[in-house]
Amino acid sequence: MTSSFLLIRLLNRLHPLLCRLKVHPEQLCHILTLKLTLEERKTTVNESMGGKPGMLKGMKANLLMQAFIGLLMGLVMLQPADLFYPAMIIMSMNVVMMVMYMVTDFSQVLLDTRDTAVIMTRPVDPRTMNAARIIHVIYYMTAMFAALNLAPLAMGVYRHGFRMIPAFLLVWLFLPLLVIFVTTLLYGFLIRQFTGEKLKDVLNVFQVFFSIMTVVGYQLAIRIFSLVDLHITFSLKWWTYLLPPAWYAGLFKVVVEGDPDPAYRLLMVLGMVLPVVLGYWLIRRLLPRYEYYLTKLQVEDGLRVPADSLPRRVQEGLFRWLSKDPVELAFMRFSAANMRRDRKLKLMMYPNHALGMFFPLLMLLPYLRRFDSLAVSLRELRGGLGYLSLYLMLLFLATNFSFLQFSECAPASFIYDTFPAKNRLVIFRAALKAYGVIYMLPALLIMGAVYTGLMGPAILPGLGVILLAAFALLGLRGIILQPFLPFSLEVREAGNRDIGETILFSMVVGGMSGLHFLLVKNRPLWALAACILWLVVIKVAFAHILSHGELTPQKE
Amino acid sequence: MTPVIEMKGLRMRYGSEGPYVLNGIDLSVTPGSIIGYIGPNGAGKSTTVKIMLGMVQDYEGDVLIFGENIRENPVAYKRRIGYVPEAAVLYDSLSGFEYLRFIGDLYDMEADDITAKGEQLFELFGIGDALHHRISSYSKGMKQKLMIIASLIHNPDILFFDEPISGLDANSVMIFKALMQQLARQGKTIFYSSHIMEVVEKISHRIVVLHQGQVVADGSFEMLQEKNHEGTLQEVFNQLTGFHSHEAIAASFAQVVTGNTAAAGTVPEGGMLK
Numbered sequence: 001m002t003s004s005f006l007l008i009r010l011l012n013r014l015h016p017l018l019c020r021l022k023v024h025p026e027q028l029c030h031i032l033t034l035k036l037t038l039e040e041r042k043t044t045v046n047e048s049m050g051g052k053p054g055m056l057k058g059m060k061a062n063l064l065m066q067a068f069i070g071l072l073m074g075l076v077m078l079q080p081a082d083l084f085y086p087a088m089i090i091m092s093m094n095v096v097m098m099v100m101y102m103v104t105d106f107s108q109v110l111l112d113t114r115d116t117a118v119i120m121t122r123p124v125d126p127r128t129m130n131a132a133r134i135i136h137v138i139y140y141m142t143a144m145f146a147a148l149n150l151a152p153l154a155m156g157v158y159r160h161g162f163r164m165i166p167a168f169l170l171v172w173l174f175l176p177l178l179v180i181f182v183t184t185l186l187y188g189f190l191i192r193q194f195t196g197e198k199l200k201d202v203l204n205v206f207q208v209f210f211s212i213m214t215v216v217g218y219q220l221a222i223r224i225f226s227l228v229d230l231h232i233t234f235s236l237k238w239w240t241y242l243l244p245p246a247w248y249a250g251l252f253k254v255v256v257e258g259d260p261d262p263a264y265r266l267l268m269v270l271g272m273v274l275p276v277v278l279g280y281w282l283i284r285r286l287l288p289r290y291e292y293y294l295t296k297l298q299v300e301d302g303l304r305v306p307a308d309s310l311p312r313r314v315q316e317g318l319f320r321w322l323s324k325d326p327v328e329l330a331f332m333r334f335s336a337a338n339m340r341r342d343r344k345l346k347l348m349m350y351p352n353h354a355l356g357m358f359f360p361l362l363m364l365l366p367y368l369r370r371f372d373s374l375a376v377s378l379r380e381l382r383g384g385l386g387y388l389s390l391y392l393m394l395l396f397l398a399t400n401f402s403f404l405q406f407s408e409c410a411p412a413s414f415i416y417d418t419f420p421a422k423n424r425l426v427i428f429r430a431a432l433k434a435y436g437v438i439y440m441l442p443a444l445l446i447m448g449a450v451y452t453g454l455m456g457p458a459i460l461p462g463l464g465v466i467l468l469a470a471f472a473l474l475g476l477r478g479i480i481l482q483p484f485l486p487f488s489l490e491v492r493e494a495g496n497r498d499i500g501e502t503i504l505f506s507m508v509v510g511g512m513s514g515l516h517f518l519l520v521k522n523r524p525l526w527a528l529a530a531c532i533l534w535l536v537v538i539k540v541a542f543a544h545i546l547s548h549g550e551l552t553p554q555k556e
Numbered sequence: 557m558t559p560v561i562e563m564k565g566l567r568m569r570y571g572s573e574g575p576y577v578l579n580g581i582d583l584s585v586t587p588g589s590i591i592g593y594i595g596p597n598g599a600g601k602s603t604t605v606k607i608m609l610g611m612v613q614d615y616e617g618d619v620l621i622f623g624e625n626i627r628e629n630p631v632a633y634k635r636r637i638g639y640v641p642e643a644a645v646l647y648d649s650l651s652g653f654e655y656l657r658f659i660g661d662l663y664d665m666e667a668d669d670i671t672a673k674g675e676q677l678f679e680l681f682g683i684g685d686a687l688h689h690r691i692s693s694y695s696k697g698m699k700q701k702l703m704i705i706a707s708l709i710h711n712p713d714i715l716f717f718d719e720p721i722s723g724l725d726a727n728s729v730m731i732f733k734a735l736m737q738q739l740a741r742q743g744k745t746i747f748y749s750s751h752i753m754e755v756v757e758k759i760s761h762r763i764v765v766l767h768q769g770q771v772v773a774d775g776s777f778e779m780l781q782e783k784n785h786e787g788t789l790q791e792v793f794n795q796l797t798g799f800h801s802h803e804a805i806a807a808s809f810a811q812v813v814t815g816n817t818a819a820a821g822t823v824p825e826g827g828m829l830k
Binding site (some may be wrong): 031032033034037114116117118120122123124125226292299414 | 610613634638645646659661663738
């Protein structure tokens with residue numbers, strides 16, 4: 001059988017080996033062909049929203065993107081530092097990228113319950129099904145690793161010589177396996193412990209948590225040069241042995257430089273032995289029960305919505321205060337419930353939200369390095385204007401709002417059509433207000449508290465201005481850009497942010513922070529004036545939303 | 557005649573502490589018959605079917621299909637069974653043909669054979685034009701037809717149908733009912749599970765009623781009628797599951813709808829759940 005998929009052609013040559021493993025080779029290829037075809041046909045959000053179709057799709061587009069990121073990553077290799085550092089950084093970024101894909105895209109592969117209904121009811125051995133599942137993931141991961149590390153390899157060879165090639169090949173063999181096995185085991189553990197809706201919630205929390213960890217870790221990793229002094233030689237601490245990227249960085253030291261230090265050898269052995277041990281455990285213990293565990297995802301056991309807690313009552317009070325009429329209040333409650341419980345939406349929103357909160361702090365890093373000791377740097381920050389970096393968070397908060405047009409239950413948005421609303425823009429405005437209360441307000445309060453702690457109470461008037469500026473920005477979001485019906489589009493992939501929107505809002509936010517920097521500074525009277533200005537903007541903008549523009553037509 | 561399906565002391569619960577959803581089911585099915593498998597929501601119908609299909613493994617007791625214990629031989633028997641699940645679970649971005657092709661491949665069918673059968677069956681069901689369209693563009697009825705075709709394409713000996721006619725138009729339903737009689741005459745066994753009593757009453761050679769994880773009645777429609785002194789299967793079903801208050805509940809319901817909430821007091825204790 002010939003196939004256009006490289007993987008299938010490769011597997012066709014491995015029939016005897018597969019038979020030895022008690023895997024049905026032909027069925028394996030049929031299942032994988034199906035999976036790869038589905039992969040190829042995935043539509044991107046951009047396309048489904050009428051963007052330019054064609055170009056590169058699915059995996060190919062993804063790999064190209066990876067190669068590009070690799071190019072940036074590779075620059076690390078050129079740094080004149082102990083090889084351990086660049087190797088460690090590149091390995092960390094590899095781990096981050098792979099974990100990201102495992103918990104977002106590939107959770108769908110690992111947790112696909114359609115397989116049980118369609119494939120497992122046919123004469124297919126569970127071993128074959130599981131083999132297909134794992135091979136699919138390994139294939140994707142190794143391809144991704146190759147694309148990502150092409151540039152670092154080239155630059156590594158240029159800087160450190162040809163022994164880079166065997167080092168990368170070894171890592172290629174072991175690192176993707178490690179990531180895959182660890183994530184699969186974690187999923188396995190979770191689906192063993194929980195059932196039904198509770199299980200879905202736990203998995204969602206797990207995915208959100210990992211996505212946040214990885215995006216934040218990624219930002220930290222690319223800035224690590226400004227944090228550590230690369231010219232000192234690396235000294236291993238006990239906890240270094242706990243960091244997977246360090247294992248492979250050790251491998252680089254041994255293979256490329258032939259470093260005789262036994263510590264590096266130990267790291268290298270860890271990196272090579274653990275994937276094998278985990279893999280063995282996975283195949284022996286988890287996979288035979290995997291199908292059964294998956295059926296637990298479909299158990300309908302009912303999950304109670306928790307009764308009113310204090311934050312819920314605060315929210316209700318704010319909603320009542322902010323809503324203009326009962327209809328709007330109803331839609332605000334509706335939006336709030338969706339924002340909190342729509343799992344796919346949360347998986348899109350939370351990492352972006354966390355990134356928005358984290359970025360301003362990242363901007364402070366250069367300040368912290370300006371003086372020799374951290375204590376002096378922190379003292380220098382007090383009473384200054386460093387908190388203006390919070391405007392960056394506002395940019396994220398305002399643009400993240402657009403994610404609310406997606407939902408995992410998008411077809412349910414037919415209720416908007418059956419609802420006797422005179423002006424459907426009320427629905428949009430209610431979503432905007434609910435978003436302000438549920439997402440923006442807590443983020444602003446938390447970051448405000450953090451900054452007050454760092455920089456002292458002198459910045460409080462300035463923080464007040466930023467708080468109101470945030471809501472003014474939200475109001476402007478409502479009248480500048482096209483309104484949409486919330487929760488009415490299918491979630492397809494990790495959402496692409498609209499570049500035009502981001503550029504536009506960068507300018508608006510830039511203007512706002514410029515105003516703050518030039519006129520307001522930390523002067524209370526000026527701050528009061530700015531607050532009044534933003535209050536007027538909020539008032540006018542929110543009143544205008546209802547008479548503004550046309551809703552984006554709903555698409556199937 | 558040797559039974560094609562045999563269940564012995566089948567018990568099942570999700571998790572090691574939960575309540576039993578199946579509470580000791582013994583059943584033996586001979587070839588060439590249509591079994592109407594009915595019961596209220598949560599009675600354990602889907603669980604039984606899932607066990608027979610090998611989708612659930614953690615059961616107690618034994619299930620023999622074609623005389624083989626499916627715990628020991630979990631794959632081979634699937635070559636000779638077909639299944640239409642309750643929900644239309646499909647890989648939406650494939651075309652109908654690609655889907656059939658994939659299913660056929662899993663049964664090791666010849667490519668030409670799949671193509672010929674797929675084309676003809678699609679044509680017979682009146683959806684020949686849609687064979688090469690993506691499934692995501694199918695209506696609910698078309699998806700259901702595709703599921704039915706996919707369950708039959710490999711000429712199986714046992715068929716498990718779970719609400720197979722949902723979404724089908726009246727004409728297609730007639731075709732399907734007649735088709736089941738033809739298949740039974742060919743010696744195939746059909747396990748038909750549904751909530752539509754009128755259909756079950758008409759098509760079944762034998763009716764099995766499940767209630768709270770146990771078989772509470774088993775026999776031909778005439779036998780059930782006689783035993784329970786009732787006219788229709790609907791009434792037999794009500795009696796077997798101990799449900800008599802539908803009129804009272806409906807009356808209260810209608811009252812509450814019009815705003816007369818005081819009428820809720822007349823709801824029989826426990827509402828539907830007796």
